Every structure is written in C-alpha cells, then in structure tokens.
Amino acid sequence: MTVDVDELLTDDGAPRPAATALWELLDELGPEEILARQQATELDILTMGITFTVYSDGENIDRAWPFDVVPRIIPGDEWNQVQLGLHQRLRAVNMFIDDLYNDQRIIAEGVFPADLLEESVNFRPECVGFHPKFGVWAHISGSDLVKDDDGTFYVLEDNLRVPSGVSYVLENRAVTKRAFPELFGKNQIRPVDSYTDELNKVLSSLAPDGVIEPTIAVLTPGIFNSAYFEHSFLAQRMGAELVEGGDLVVGDDDCVYMHTVEGRERVHVIYRRIDDLFLDPEVFRSDSLLGVSGLMRAWKAGNVGIANAPGAGVADDKCVYAWMPDIIRFYLGEEPKIANVPTYRCMYDDEREYVLEHLDELVMKPANESGGYGITIGSRATEEELTACAQAILDDPRNWVAQPIINLSTVPTLIDGEMQSRHVDLRPFILTGEHSYVTAGGLTRVALKEGSLIVNSSQGGGSKDTWIVDDNGGWNGPPPQTQSQAQGSLDVGPEGIG
C-alpha cells in the first residue's frame, strides 16, 4: 500500500512553503466562507456560460464546467525545470515527425523500428515529402503529466493532434481571482492570460509568405463537439473567425476562402480542431461533412497554414511514447530533462527479461490496444493471470510494453464542504513555431471520488486553478503613482475622491 503524497501539505498536515499564504487564508476564512466562495464560483461559471458538452443517452448535454475552488500550487523553480523539459521534448518531437515524413534518418540508423511506422494508424502517406514552415508539425500540444510519490513529474502521454482544455486554464484563473482576491497581488502567481496572444503569434507565423495581416480561422466540427466552448473561446480571444467546414471553400487557384456577407474572403491560416481524417474528403475520408474539399491541395501549395499539420499525430501513437527518450537523444544529443514513465519494450531481450522478472510490480500493456483493454496490473493479478500474461509476452513480445505503477499525487479538495485529498494530473500546453512557449502551469484535473485516479471531466472529474508561485517575498515594485498635490487640491469638494 502506497502513501499518497500531497502537493500542498506535508505528511503531518502543515502547508508546504509555496502554499503557506493560501493555507493561512483558508484557516482564517473557515469552512462556511470557503463553501460560500465555492458556490460563488459555481454561479460565475454558470453565468459566464463556461461549459463542456457530454454525449449521454443519445443527447448532447451542455454541462457547467466542474471546478474546485482550492488551487493547486507548484513552486516556480520546480516548474522552470518542467518547462525546460517540455521545450526540449517538443523540439525533438517535431524533428522526429519531420524526419518520418522525409529522410527517415532515425529508422535508417536503427534507433526507431521500421515496422512500428508501418503499423502506425496515424502516419499519413499523403504528407510524405512535405516540410511545413520551421519544420514544425505539432504547433499546439498538450502533454499529460503526473507527479509520483518520489516528487517527480512524469510525462504520461503527448497529445499532438487536437488537444483541448486550455480555455479552462484561463477561465479557471478568472473565477479564482474573484474567489480569492486577497491572494492575488500579494503573491507572485504567474499569469496565464497571455496564452491566446502567444497562440495568435504562432498561428500568424504560419501564413503564406508575404502576407502581413493574415486572416486566421478556427475550424470546428460545430456546436455538438465536446470542446466547442473552447473553439469559440479561442477564436474570440484571438479575434479570429470561428468556421465550420461549410463556411470554407477551396477555389480553382488552390486558395482557401470563406463565405462572408461581402462574398468570398481569403483565409491564410487554419487552426483546425477536427481530426486529420475528416479534414479533406478529397484525400481522406470521402464521407466527411466536417472538412473542406481541396484543403490538402491548398496546404501543399503553400497557400494556407494548418495547425496542427496533418499527420502530426504519428508521434503520439502509444508505441512511439516508449521511444521518446531515444528520440530526444537522437535529434538533440541531450538527456531528457523531463522523465518518461519508464517503459520496458518486450521486443528487446534485456527489457523483456526485466519485465518477466518483475511482473508483480509492473503494469503490462498490449501496444496496439487502447482504452485500457488487455492491461494486466501486476500487483492485483492472481498467479494464474501473471503466468498467462508472461506467456502472452513470450508469444508476441513486439506487442507488449510494461511500466511501473505510478501513484498520482493529491491536492486538498472541497468535498461536501470539507477538505479531503484527491488525486490530480496536469496538462500543460506547449506552443511551437519559430520559438516555443509553455503555459504557466496548465489544466489540473482532479478525480473527485475518493481514491480514484480517473480525472476525466466526462467521468465525474473536476478541475482546479493551477498556480505557479515564485518565492521572492511578495510584491516589491515601486509604490503606485498618485495625483500631484497641486492638481489634487483643485475644487474637489467634500464628496470628492481626492
């Protein structure tokens, strides 16, 4: 039985240094006031219309975004290391994708197995030979991180296709500022608001050469998509157009246009929030109603920038994950600065031997299954199950990987008016273009059921604001400027504010 490690509190219940100010305030407020503030944020979320859509009983239901008022706090110096690791990881990931669609150096040099690529469902042969601007394919990515008992952040998976959640990072901050105005301004909590501006810059940089003020469109599958709120939010924050496939058309000149009240207008960059396979019925699924015929033609002709580039998903295949440390070493000649969960690949003799000797400590996963099918958790399996699993590995070693069990850290969470510890994960967002950017923190998801590790909002998970707090003794800037005496004394009268 492992002991949960809490990120805000030490084992004896005292606040950790970065959480001291928060904990003192919560103490001072008392349970009733904390609950009142939680309820006030819930009301804010309702009136601001912050929602997500779930599909249930044959219907799409727009639900209020689940939010817990107690923030998660990560010390700034710890976060700086994570950021460095994510910059590095995404740099390598993009070099990897560009290599796969071009020279395939990493395969030629025997670092990445050729047959893994052949079996990949996310490799798009249509993209072979293409070099997007800056050699970048995954412009917007969200990596899921977990913190283990040992206090280390591990990358659990990389989401390189259409990762969602960033709008909630910004909205969670907005409602938390209202809930704890006492703490902002006194503490060095890194702002998160600049994300949309950074996104705008990255997208603008993808415009065809010579376009100074590009028209950017966010391509959404529409109102019934679970992340529609976010699509709308991002378009709104960037001053971009939110478009559906039917709003766009590719002309005879291989340029993309949108239907407007003034006729057709050129679109230079598309931030697509629909999957590759639905992008262009001419090239991919011909039954797609969400995409735009000819979009791939326009992209390859350099007439429109698309983020993320079609085909970027090849690098978030589950089997690629196991090679990530090798990929970083291969392209950058550096050791990974943020850890992968150690993943043993049974196709390699030494790794397989280790797995077979440590079955009861590991989780064995078939590489080609998703959604948790075929997984054996060593510590919970019977002797017979372990034997069967060992046999399966020996029969088809290429299909098996194994990982140690990671125990998610916890953060105090308001449950029925009381503080209880609940497991969390973290999804930071990384932007990559000519330069790269990592959000200050990211989306913290929390499993609201006691002991549960399932943080998905569609399955009863909640969310928290994530604070990256710098410890430099609070605000030390110059005093605020005030009106000079001479002006201030002018005819203000008894009710004046001077």
Added chain:
Amino acid sequence: MALLSRNADRIFWAARYLERAEDTSRLVQEFGELFDDMPSDDPNENAFRWAPLLAVCGSREFLAREASEREVVDALVCDPETEGSVAQCVAAARSNLRTTREVLPREAWHAVNDLSMFVEAEGARARDRRFRGHVLGRVANDSRRLDGILTSSMNRDAAWQMWRMGRYLERADMTTRVVGVRAAVLMAQAAKPDEPRDPLRYDEVQWMGVLRSLSALQMYQRSTRGPIEASTVVQFLLFDAGFPRSVRFCLDEIDRSLDQLTRTDSVRAAVREARDALMSTMATTTDGSDLDQAMDWVQSLIGKVNGAITDRYLSVGAH
C-alpha cells in the same frame, strides 16, 4: 473583418428572436393589466377576451376562439415547445449567440445566457399573475440591456448591421400585427354604435393599452399633445418619423443599415417597396376600414425584405 454568412444569419435571428420575446412580453403584460381596469362578470366575454393576443402573435383566426388566460399565457410565454413563445425565443436567441460568441462583445453573451437561465428556471411562474410582471419585465429589460451593451461596446461592422436589421424588422412586423389585429378590432367596434357599452370610457383605456403594449404611450402624448384618438394613434404607430417603434421608423433604420453594407441593391429595393406600400395605407387609418387587410399586405412585404436579406447576406455562398 468580413462577417461569415453563417454568423450573419445567427446574429440576425438572435436579434429577431430577442425582439420578439421582448415585444410579446410587453404585450402579455399590458393585456393582463388592461383587464384589471375592465372587470367583467360576463363569462361569455371572459372566454373570448384573451383571444386577440393569440391573434396578434399568430393568426387572426384565433379571434373567433375561446381561450383561457392560462392557455394563452402558456402558449405565448411559458411553454418552450410552442413556436414563438417567450421561452422558446429566449432559448433560440441564446443558442444563436452561443455560436457567435467570437463576433459579439463578451458581456452580450453573458447577458443572454443569464436571461436564458432565468427564463428556464422561473418562466413558468408567469402563469401566476402576481409573479407575471417580474418575469415579463425581466425579459423586456434584459433584451434592452443587451441592446445597450452592443450599442456601447460593439464595432459598427457588418455584424452590428445584421443585429440592427434583425431588431428593426421584427419590431416593424410586431407593430403591424398589433395595429392589424387590435387596432382594427377596436376601430370596427367603434364603427358599430349600437353595441351596449360605454364607448368613450372603454375606448380610451383600450387605446392606451395598445400604446402601452408598444411602449408608445408617453411618447405619443409628448408628440401629439392631444387626446387619445383612434386614427391619431394608428398614424403615430405606423408613420411617425421619430418614434422608434413606428413601422416607418423601423424601415428607415433598415435602409440606413444598408448604407453601411455592400451589394445592397435587391435588399434596398424590397425595403423601398415595403415603405411605399406602408405610406399608401394612410387612407385606411382614418376610419379603420380595411385596416386589417392593409396591415396584412405590409406584413407580407416585410416578409419579402426578410427574404431579400436572407438571399443576399445570410445564405452560404450567396451571390
């Protein structure tokens, strides 16, 4: 930045639905208050007295129908399933604005979302007379609040013109309906002096009601400085150049919006046609004869304006 045709469609219809919700709210509120001034023990009369409301919002055939207060308020206000009810209009306005959040100032979405949550939770309480004013007043106020937010914080771009045109078109339509049904009925009654009622007392109260239902009473009085008199009221509601709910004013405002848009020819022609038709109905307003048919005609031409706007600006791939 150019406006997507699909967004133009949603903004235009959000404006129409919200205006309809506001106008219907005012109408229902005023109707209830009117009966408070005109108590009646005659069950026969009571059975029919709510029917004109259905006629204004639907078709004139409803005039001949028995309708209880509860039934009418349900149909016009509370029932989200009934086409054109306040509850349905507010929900439709919300869902249109929900898909155009990036085009409008953020507060606009908050306002309509807030109103929508209120109507969902409290709308049914409009059945209760004591609470009705609260519900209907909130709808009318929030609709105007939204207008205020847009007026004070929205770029004067194509999206703004779509909003304006939606509001004014719906408003023009509603004024013609009120005049075509209620004013026409009142004038027809006045033309039959053998009816056993005190025409002066009731008429004045009724005409005040008509004016109030269009938020026009005070402005009418300021503008005419005279007594409340049938043909003056009708002319004020149809032709006044300065009253923002008169049909003429609404059509002129649509015309002004067109000044700010491109490719306006077909829409402009439809607006001119409707306006010319409106002005030609002047003769019917002195005695009320054929007023109902005249208003039907104007309404159908307002429908044509809607069609022209749809073809030119709201359909994807419009040319």
